[in-house]
Amino acid sequence: MQRKKTYVFSEIEDYRELLEIKHLRTKNNFVLSIISLMMVISVLYMFLAEFPLKQTITILVGFLLVISSNIVELAYGREDSHFYKLNIYITTLGIFSLTIGMIFLFQSPSTITALFIAYAISAFYQDLKVLILSNLLLLFTVIMIMLHFPEFLDFQNATLENQFGVAFFFLSFITILTISSYIIVKQKRFFYNQIALSKETEFRNIDLLIDLRKQVMGETLNIEEYYKKTASFIDAFCIKIETENVFKEKLKILEALEKKTPVSVLIEQFPNYSKEDFFRLEALLISNHFKLRKVAIKISHILDLDIKKREIFSETHFKSFNHQSDNFEIKIIGFVLFYAALKKGSTAMPGLSEDKIYDILINTDYYYYIDPRIIKVYKDNSEVFDEIVKDAFGKKAN
Amino acid sequence: MKDFFKRVFNTEFLPASEVRKIKVMLVMAFLLVITAVTIPFSIFLDYTLAVKITVIVVLFIVYGIIILLIKINKILPAIQITMLYSIGLTLFYTQGTSSFYAYLFFYISLTIIIFYQELYSYLVYGTILVVLGVFYTITHQDGLILLFDVSGSIYIYIVILVLFYIIFFIQILYTEKLYTDLNFEWVKMNKIIDKYQDDILYYLDEIRKEAKEVPLYEDTDFQKAADELSVFISEQFNENGKEITNVLDLYIYIHEKGLTKILENEEISVSMKKIANRLDKYLLNQRTEMFSMIINFYSKFRESEEYRDNRYDYSLNNLTKETDEQIIAMAMIYQYLSNEITGMDEWDQMKKVFSKEEIDALFSSSEIVDFFTPGQIGFFKDNYDLFIQYLSKKE
Numbered sequence: 001m002q003r004k005k006t007y008v009f010s011e012i013e014d015y016r017e018l019l020e021i022k023h024l025r026t027k028n029n030f031v032l033s034i035i036s037l038m039m040v041i042s043v044l045y046m047f048l049a050e051f052p053l054k055q056t057i058t059i060l061v062g063f064l065l066v067i068s069s070n071i072v073e074l075a076y077g078r079e080d081s082h083f084y085k086l087n088i089y090i091t092t093l094g095i096f097s098l099t100i101g102m103i104f105l106f107q108s109p110s111t112i113t114a115l116f117i118a119y120a121i122s123a124f125y126q127d128l129k130v131l132i133l134s135n136l137l138l139l140f141t142v143i144m145i146m147l148h149f150p151e152f153l154d155f156q157n158a159t160l161e162n163q164f165g166v167a168f169f170f171l172s173f174i175t176i177l178t179i180s181s182y183i184i185v186k187q188k189r190f191f192y193n194q195i196a197l198s199k200e201t202e203f204r205n206i207d208l209l210i211d212l213r214k215q216v217m218g219e220t221l222n223i224e225e226y227y228k229k230t231a232s233f234i235d236a237f238c239i240k241i242e243t244e245n246v247f248k249e250k251l252k253i254l255e256a257l258e259k260k261t262p263v264s265v266l267i268e269q270f271p272n273y274s275k276e277d278f279f280r281l282e283a284l285l286i287s288n289h290f291k292l293r294k295v296a297i298k299i300s301h302i303l304d305l306d307i308k309k310r311e312i313f314s315e316t317h318f319k320s321f322n323h324q325s326d327n328f329e330i331k332i333i334g335f336v337l338f339y340a341a342l343k344k345g346s347t348a349m350p351g352l353s354e355d356k357i358y359d360i361l362i363n364t365d366y367y368y369y370i371d372p373r374i375i376k377v378y379k380d381n382s383e384v385f386d387e388i389v390k391d392a393f394g395k396k397a398n
Numbered sequence: 399m400k401d402f403f404k405r406v407f408n409t410e411f412l413p414a415s416e417v418r419k420i421k422v423m424l425v426m427a428f429l430l431v432i433t434a435v436t437i438p439f440s441i442f443l444d445y446t447l448a449v450k451i452t453v454i455v456v457l458f459i460v461y462g463i464i465i466l467l468i469k470i471n472k473i474l475p476a477i478q479i480t481m482l483y484s485i486g487l488t489l490f491y492t493q494g495t496s497s498f499y500a501y502l503f504f505y506i507s508l509t510i511i512i513f514y515q516e517l518y519s520y521l522v523y524g525t526i527l528v529v530l531g532v533f534y535t536i537t538h539q540d541g542l543i544l545l546f547d548v549s550g551s552i553y554i555y556i557v558i559l560v561l562f563y564i565i566f567f568i569q570i571l572y573t574e575k576l577y578t579d580l581n582f583e584w585v586k587m588n589k590i591i592d593k594y595q596d597d598i599l600y601y602l603d604e605i606r607k608e609a610k611e612v613p614l615y616e617d618t619d620f621q622k623a624a625d626e627l628s629v630f631i632s633e634q635f636n637e638n639g640k641e642i643t644n645v646l647d648l649y650i651y652i653h654e655k656g657l658t659k660i661l662e663n664e665e666i667s668v669s670m671k672k673i674a675n676r677l678d679k680y681l682l683n684q685r686t687e688m689f690s691m692i693i694n695f696y697s698k699f700r701e702s703e704e705y706r707d708n709r710y711d712y713s714l715n716n717l718t719k720e721t722d723e724q725i726i727a728m729a730m731i732y733q734y735l736s737n738e739i740t741g742m743d744e745w746d747q748m749k750k751v752f753s754k755e756e757i758d759a760l761f762s763s764s765e766i767v768d769f770f771t772p773g774q775i776g777f778f779k780d781n782y783d784l785f786i787q788y789l790s791k792k793e
Contacts, residue, residue: 298712347609377631
């Protein structure tokens with residue numbers, strides 16, 4: 001069975017979600033403004049067109065309900081981001097319900113086009129589930145009107161051609177709107193994915209860097225010296241601000257953690273500290289792969305970052321073996337060198353087995369880094385690829 | 399076809415240029431259906447037969463031009479023409495009938511333009527369409543309203559069309575800003591990763607030298623495997639394997655001679671130089687795209703700590719909220735920066751240690767806010783003398 005393509009690092013899913021939620025609040029604010037504007041226009045029109053006051057108030061209350069639910073959910077969203085998600089579904093349902101209500105109230109073809117506004121508002125969220133929901137609502141409403149309420153479209157120049165035209169072009173519009181929204185949602189995901197992917201790549205590259213450095217240079221960090229100097233610095237600082245040295249205990253704990261003293265032992269020695277405290281303090285260790293060291297490594301690599309404006313809009317940072325400017329031969333060469341290098345490996349990074357390579361190349365984003373024709377050849381002939389390499393490497397191949 | 403649909407459903411994995419191509423092809427498919435339907439529909443439009451035939455012929459010619467542009471990979475002009483094509487179709491329908499379905503064409507064309515998410519195109523073509531739409535609504539009222547319609551329904555048509563345009567204008571504007579910000583962050587991240595990988599390349603090379611191994615590109619087993627694999631793939635497309643072997647030879651040669659010397663060599667043909675230039679990103683003796691992709695692939699199989707919410711958080715303020723711990727952490731970071739080797743020096747040796755001035759520059763850079771709060775940076779500045787006296791490397 002065809003497996004769904006995923007990203008090579010599964011860790012990025014949560015971060016991508018986080019990025020989506022981060023931008024959802026701004027989108028919610030935009031939508032809230034548009035709905036408020038719609039409310040003003042609708043009520044003003046109904047008032048000027050002398051609709052019965054009861055109907056005008058009904059529509060006004062409908063809008064106010066959608067707006068207030070938005071405000072409440074946005075407020076709760078600060079505490080729990082799931083409310084932002086809930087808000088987009090409720091708003092979509094609310095705005096479509098209001099529009100359908102107005103269609104039945106006005107019974108005019110002009111109001112039917114308000115469905116497009118409802119769709120446009122929900123499209124603002126650029127969310128796949130909202131997209132499905134609004135498509136279903138739009139399609140359902142249009143079919144319902146055409147089949148059960150044709151009088152809403154009973155034009156003065158009604159002909160068979162007109163009826164067919166309305167049905168056909170309504171469906172055409174919904175089709176192109178759906179395709180458009182779908183691709184736009186996917187396109188947005190690309191950027192979130194790439195950022196999340198680069199964060200994970202960075203995380204793993206720093207880990208690799210620490211290990212390789214240790215392998216080449218040995219462990220060069222003089223931890224004792226670090227703590228000695230920090231203690232002197234803290235003493236001098238406390239003298240400067242004329243206060244008691246309250247840092248001593250924390251420094252002792254950190255030093256003990258650096259020496260791999262078990263937390264169970266530390267809890268006995270320092271009863272005022274909880275497990276969470278020790279867990280938090282562990283991130284502040286400067287040795288091995290602890291977070292503070294990674295912070296220091298990252299800071300040491302940020303100097304002289306030169307980002308040109310044209311780079312932001314070019315695709316040179318998208319690494320692949322499928323660049324549009326490359327001819328087919330170069331695409332083949334790129335892929336086979338990559339594949340053979342993974343197989344061959346080196347002292348520091350041993351060659352990878354066929355299973356591992358196949359799994360990543362076929363089932364993750366790597367699939368799209370390679371020309372579709374070439375990856376198809378590999379997919380259909382992975383055993384042949386493996387045999388060719390084994391033959392070339394002799395017994396050394398994985 | 400199956401592959402194309404697979405790509406459509408997995409657009410999130412593709413870069414903008416690929417997505418643009420998919421978009422234009424989808425619009426083409428859509429326009430083909432609409433154009434095909436236009437042939438029978440044109441019977442009902444108020445044009446002379448000659449006009450109808452001319453317009454339909456022109457539509458097919460333009461359609462052919464779009465196909466040609468896609469074939470030769472001129473996607474941007476193809477996009478512009480599809481937009482003009484849809485406007486042309488809209489005009490053909492709206493000038494030929496006063497029916498409600500012709501009015502729907504304004505929305506269809508607007509959606510096609512929205513699909514491309516290009517601000518300036520939307521501003522130009524979208525505005526033209528909205529103006530035409532308003533004009534059409536005013537001049538063809540009898541085809542749009544019912545016998546007993548609500549009062550002012552024509553204004554409802556106009557307001558909804560304008561609102562539709564405005565909502566998507568705001569959406570495109572917002573998306574453009576969002577994509578610019580995301581792209582900037584992505585490029586910044588990639589630049590930092592490149593710097594890590596410069597160091598990784600150095601260490602890997604040191605380990606290789608220590609193990610007395612030849613570089614990968616000089617390894618005959620590796621060369622043989624790459625050669626046979628490339629010939630095998632070429633043969634699947636009934637192509638002569640000799641040509642690709644020549645490209646592979648050139649690739650190995652670039653490692654020996656260096657790209658600059660090859661480009662300066664007058665005996666090498668222009669086409670070979672072009673190929674050499676494109677192969678440059680796949681070299682194995684530099685931190686190239688190839689090197690980066692190999693490292694990233696490998697890192698998948700290295701053990702990594704379990705995912706936590708703060709995995710990608712490098713801000714000191716998020717590591718700990720305790721002020722005393724933040725001060726200790728700052729002291730540690732300063733020592734690391736002033737004592738440890740942090741990269742390659744001007745002689746490409748892994749011996750670079752930051753000078754006091756460089757650390758000052760780091761703390762004054764715009765990127766430092768990703769790590770420290772303004773309060774923490776203020777603490778560093780207020781106690782700068784103590785940092786220097788107690789934590790910096792003794793000369």
